[in-house]
Amino acid sequence: xxxEGQEIKYGLNDVPPRRVLLLLAFQQMxxxxxxxTLPAILVREIGGSLQQASTVVALTMIAAGVGSVIQAxxxxxxxxxxxxxNVCGPSYLAVSMQAAWTGGLPLLRGxxxxxxxxxxxxxxxxxxxxxxxxPVVTGLTVTMVGVSVIPVSVADFFGVRYSGDIFGWQDACVxxxxxxxxxxxxxxxxxxxxxxxxxxxxxxGWLVALWLQPDALDNLGRIAHVPxxxxxxxxxxxxxxxxxxxxxxxxxxxxxxxxxxxxxxxIAAQKISQPDLEEMDMEPISKxxxxxxxxxxxxxxxxxxxxDTSSSNIGLAAATGAxxxxxxxxxxxxxAVLGFTPKLSLAIALVPGPVVGASMIFAxxxxxxxxxxxxxxxxxxxxxxxxxxxxxxxxxxTGLVPDVFQRMPHTLQTFFADPLSTTTILVVVLYQVFxxxxxxxxxxxxxx
Amino acid sequence: MKGKKAGGIRLAVTGLVLLxxxxxxxxxxxxxRGVSSADLSRYDYxxxxxxxxxxxxxxxxxxxxxxxxxxxxxESPDDWVxxxxxxxxxxxxxxxxxxHGGYPQFVGKNLQDFHDLLGKQPCFLIAEQxxxxxxxxxxxxxxxxxxxPGWLEPxxxxxxxxxxxxxxxxxxYVGSGIDDSLPEREYFRIVVDEAAELIxxxxxxxxxxxxxxxxPFTIYDKGIFVLDxxxxxxxxxxxxxxxxxxxxxxxxxxxxxxxxxxSKKLDDDSSAWVIFLKQKGxxxxxxxxxxxxxxxxxxxxxxxxICGLPEPAWMN
Numbered sequence: 001x002x003x004e005g006q007e008i009k010y011g012l013n014d015v016p017p018r019r020v021l022l023l024l025a026f027q028q029m030x031x032x033x034x035x036x037t038l039p040a041i042l043v044r045e046i047g048g049s050l051q052q053a054s055t056v057v058a059l060t061m062i063a064a065g066v067g068s069v070i071q072a073x074x075x076x077x078x079x080x081x082x083x084x085x086n087v088c089g090p091s092y093l094a095v096s097m098q099a100a101w102t103g104g105l106p107l108l109r110g111x112x113x114x115x116x117x118x119x120x121x122x123x124x125x126x127x128x129x130x131x132x133x134x135p136v137v138t139g140l141t142v143t144m145v146g147v148s149v150i151p152v153s154v155a156d157f158f159g160v161r162y163s164g165d166i167f168g169w170q171d172a173c174v175x176x177x178x179x180x181x182x183x184x185x186x187x188x189x190x191x192x193x194x195x196x197x198x199x200x201x202x203x204x205g206w207l208v209a210l211w212l213q214p215d216a217l218d219n220l221g222r223i224a225h226v227p228x229x230x231x232x233x234x235x236x237x238x239x240x241x242x243x244x245x246x247x248x249x250x251x252x253x254x255x256x257x258x259x260x261x262x263x264x265x266x267i268a269a270q271k272i273s274q275p276d277l278e279e280m281d282m283e284p285i286s287k288x289x290x291x292x293x294x295x296x297x298x299x300x301x302x303x304x305x306x307x308d309t310s311s312s313n314i315g316l317a318a319a320t321g322a323x324x325x326x327x328x329x330x331x332x333x334x335x336a337v338l339g340f341t342p343k344l345s346l347a348i349a350l351v352p353g354p355v356v357g358a359s360m361i362f363a364x365x366x367x368x369x370x371x372x373x374x375x376x377x378x379x380x381x382x383x384x385x386x387x388x389x390x391x392x393x394x395x396x397x398t399g400l401v402p403d404v405f406q407r408m409p410h411t412l413q414t415f416f417a418d419p420l421s422t423t424t425i426l427v428v429v430l431y432q433v434f435x436x437x438x439x440x441x442x443x444x445x446x447x448x
Numbered sequence: 449m450k451g452k453k454a455g456g457i458r459l460a461v462t463g464l465v466l467l468x469x470x471x472x473x474x475x476x477x478x479x480x481r482g483v484s485s486a487d488l489s490r491y492d493y494x495x496x497x498x499x500x501x502x503x504x505x506x507x508x509x510x511x512x513x514x515x516x517x518x519x520x521x522x523e524s525p526d527d528w529v530x531x532x533x534x535x536x537x538x539x540x541x542x543x544x545x546x547x548h549g550g551y552p553q554f555v556g557k558n559l560q561d562f563h564d565l566l567g568k569q570p571c572f573l574i575a576e577q578x579x580x581x582x583x584x585x586x587x588x589x590x591x592x593x594x595x596x597p598g599w600l601e602p603x604x605x606x607x608x609x610x611x612x613x614x615x616x617x618x619x620x621y622v623g624s625g626i627d628d629s630l631p632e633r634e635y636f637r638i639v640v641d642e643a644a645e646l647i648x649x650x651x652x653x654x655x656x657x658x659x660x661x662x663x664p665f666t667i668y669d670k671g672i673f674v675l676d677x678x679x680x681x682x683x684x685x686x687x688x689x690x691x692x693x694x695x696x697x698x699x700x701x702x703x704x705x706x707x708x709x710x711s712k713k714l715d716d717d718s719s720a721w722v723i724f725l726k727q728k729g730x731x732x733x734x735x736x737x738x739x740x741x742x743x744x745x746x747x748x749x750x751x752x753x754i755c756g757l758p759e760p761a762w763m764n
Contacts, residue, residue: 041760046723101702101725151762159494162758164630166495166531218489 009195010324012082012273020195024322025330027199028085031312031363032068032335033348034156034356035087036061039305042093046100056105058232058339059304060088065336067295067307071288072328080288082269083317083328085335086295089308091148091258091420095250096305103242105303110241112306114248115255116297122259123289127282132428133263136384138280139375140427141264144395145311146367148261148420149360151399157357170212175354178205182362186319195320198359205355219350226342239303249411255296257421258308262292264424265309268370272314273323315363318370383434387427395423487586490634492758495531499626500587500608502529506536507610507622514614518547525549533596533627540620541579543571549624550597564593565602567662577664578611578621584641588621591635591667596627603628604668606635631668633721636738636755639665641719643672643751644742651745655683668755675750679707682749700724701732710739711750723757 010016016024039060043053067086074081092115100108133141155161157179159171182201185193193200209216233239266288270281292309299307317323338345375388398405398416405416416422432439488497506528509517521528521536528536535549543560563569573590582588588609593602607625614620643665646654658665658672665672671685679696695707706724713720719740725732739752 098702101704155761160761162493162630163761165493165758165761166498168494 007321008275008323009321010327012323012325014324015326016322016324021324021326021330023196023199024320024324024327025334027196027320028083028313028316028327028331029335029338030198030202030348030351031316031359032064032085032087032310032331033351034152034312034360035089035310036345038088038093042096042100042305043105046097046104048105052105054342055232056303056305058230058342058345059302060299060307061339061345062232062336063295063299063302063304064088064307065332065334065339066298067291068332068335069329070295071291071309072325072332074325077290078287078294079291080266080269080284081325082266082273082284082288083314083323083325084265084269084288084309085313085328085332086292086307087310087313089258089296089306091261091308091418092254092306094417095247095254098250099244099247102247103244106240106242107244107247108305109239109300109303110243111247111251112300112304113241113297114243114300115251115258115306116293116295116300118252118255119259119262119293119296120290121293122256123286123293126259126263126289127286130280130282132432133280134431135374135378136380136388137427137431138264138267139371139373139377140388140391141260141371141424142268142311142374143368143371144420144423145261145264145268146315146364146371147396148418149311149364149367153357153360153364155357156353157361159352159354159357161353170209171352171354173212174205174209174352175358177208178202178355178358179361181205182358186362195322197320198316198362201358201362202351202355205358206352209352209355213352216350216352220347223343223347223350226346228341228343230340230342232339233303239301241300253415253417253421255293257417257424258296258306259289259292260424260428261311261420262289262309264371265311265314267374268311268367269314269317269323271370271374272318311367312360312363315366315370318366319363384431387430387434391423391426391430394426395419398422491632493630493632495626495630496606496632498531499529499534499624502531502534503536503608503622503624504610506624507612510538510614510620510622511612512615514616515546521547521549529624531626534624535597536622536624538620538622539571539574540618541575543575546620563662566593566666568592568664569662570594570607573664574607574609574621574623578609581638581642582611584645585638588623589635589638590664594625594627599627604631605629606631630758631756633736633738633755633757635667636670636753637719639667640672640738640740640751640753644740647674647742647744647749647751654744658683659685659688670754673750673752673754674744675707675711675752677711677748677750679711682744701727706737707750707752710737710752714739714741714750 036057039056040053043056064086070079071084071086072081073079096108099111157175159168178201181204182197185197185200189197263285266285267280270277270285296306299305396419399419405413408416415425488500491497506521509520525535536547537545537549538547539545543558545554545557545559548554560571561569562571570590570592574588577585577590578588589606591604591606594605595602605625605627606629607623609621609623611619611621643658646657655674657663672683673681673685673695674683675681675695679694681693681695696705696711698705698707700706702725704724706722710720710722713722722737723734724737725734734757736755736757737752738755739750742749742751
């Protein structure tokens with residue numbers, strides 16, 4: 001059993017039958033697509049052309065696909081060996097935009113390579129810093145990874161793309177049907193129905209969207225005009241990186257936050273895949289972080305956007321009990337191939353927004369609860385209460401009252417950028433501060 | 449028995465997914481090509497798309513049933529545009545009101561001379577757009593200051609309008625608008641494209657009309673810039689008299705030179721968008737410049753307008 005009431009159908013090293021493997025990989029791939037539009041948003045925000053946008057999207061898909069395969073592979077040097085796929089990293093969006101504003105796509109590439117190298121060096125360090133991550137800290141980090149997906153998932157679920165726009169009842173219906181089918185199939189379904197609950201929900205939501213929304217039908221019409229095969233890099237100019245010392249601090253901070261997020265994801269993946277482990281095994285987590293950093297650097301080198309491990313996909317694995325790393329390998333390989341086939345990738349990218357939102361809500365529910373359970377698995381005293389409480393209040397405050405934090409000096413603002421990074425940094429620091437006397441006593445007694 | 453049932457479910461799931469992919473890739477694209485609502489894709493906001501689609505439907509009803517459609521508008525106003533503050537209105541081209549969903553007391557009155565705070569005459573502007581600018585402005589957009597029913601202060605309102613001929617032969621326009629609306633990039637595209645046509649036709653004399661805030665060229669408190677190809681300002685929306693400044697030297701918050709970038713883009717294309725970053729209060733916000741090439745009295749010039757951009761909902 002991976003979780004309370006969740007049976008593992010395909011364990012970490014199990015190879016599911018071919019047809020099952022393909023369907024489970026397809027299901028994971030659908031979730032990986034949820035972040036595939038981020039590079040297009042970034043390029044559009046900086047006024048890039050449609051061709052630049054499609055190039056960055058395709059290259060990011062290839063990088064994320066290859067990264068997912070590396071992450072799931074087992075060898076001496078790199079990769080956690082868990083189902084923990086890569087997607088385009090939403091946490092990198094704000095700083096990526098800042099870099100792209102300042103020096104265009106070449107600077108973005110250079111700074112992503114830098115961020116990847118930072119993550120790789122942190123991976124080696126994190127093994128020695130285990131004392132910084134007791135269950136309370138890792139549990140809160142995993143919870144916040146899930147919480148960080150809330151804005152995107154809720155906006156998508158209700159089909160509201162831009163702030164100030166109206167709410168559409170059709171979107172709410174599409175999202176609700178998709179979510180109900182996913183949850184229903186997961187709760188009351190058995191065998192295949194339970195295992196393919198996300199796929200069934202997506203299919204049901206998409207059919208309702210085709211019925212209720214003329215746009216959904218129109219969008220499908222675009223597929224006909226897109227080629228089957230296209231090589232994403234059109235000139236060597238697409239790969240040229242540059243570097244700026246002014247961007248070092250924001251990228252350093254975001255790469256630390258990215259590492260912490262992946263750390264949380266890898267812990268969640270470990271808990272789901274190896275529920276019988278009594279203590280955290282740092283070896284695969286460190287190798288997983290190395291893979292994450294390497295993939296980020298590789299993405300920068302390829303001219304893609306930064307990639308990150310995906311919490312939704314781990315949540316889906318927990319929900320279906322299919323945690324086999326082979327699913328991630330097949331999904332990753334297929335995702336990379338789709339980067340070269342615009343027709344198929346567009347077909348999958350056209351999954352209606354509310355269905356995407358429903359998929360994220362479904363998957364992230366598991367992520368949040370996994371984190372909460374981890375956090376409360378230890379006895380809570382007042383020190384932990386304050387460490388968690390203050391971190392949560394100030395972290396969530398960055399999202400609830402952003403104006404307050406925007407008035408801070410610039411150097412401080414980078415530490416209070418968003419709920420995930422703020423909460424994570426604060427809980428790591430405060431936990432140690434509030435346990436300082438205990439640590440000193442332990443140190444003295446060891447010395448004595 | 450159990451195995452048979454599981455096999456059946458597996459087959460059903462696989463079949464459903466394959467069917468969906470097949471339909472998506474092969475069959476539906478052919479249907480999609482014929483759908484006429486594709487031109488709504490020029491709008492970013494769903495509210496705008498709903499407004500245009502609903503008004504177009506109402507215009508169809510007036511063209512078919514004449515004044516008979518008004519009773520249906522009154523009975524079920526939400527069935528047409530379906531936006532909170534939006535209502536339908538119908539005028540003839542002389543400004544006589546035939547139907548008004550927001551201010552019923554206007555029915556039967558002539559509002560041709562009615563003007564807003566800036567001096568814009570909505571009825572006059574609509575008739576001008578529908579009869580002279582239909583190619584550049586196919587949905588008949590005009591923008592003016594207007595007090596929403598029940599509100600104290602006026603706010604920017606954007607209205608789309610469609611010209612129809614009723615069964616009795618009268619030519620009327622059917623329109624509806626969004627109060628306190630979200631500015632679409634399309635609105636700014638229309639304004640600059642029309643300005644380029646005016647400059648081409650009237651040369652330097654057009655500058656006064658472009659600068660007149662009661663005309664169609666000032667929207668959402670933004671006006672049109674006209675520059676020579678070296679970046680020197682010939683018309684500045686912020687000032688009544690142009691004072692010498694060169695916009696190619698303007699640097700945004702990220703140190704970029706957006707007007708110079710626009711000029712470079714316009715070397716290859718007749719129109720272009722450039723995005724830049726500016727400080728607003730404590731925040732850095734992004735805005736866009738839409739620009740196009742034009743010829744004024746034989747000299748090449750650049751026309752441009754600054755507009756805001758939609759923010760993804762989740763970024764807040």
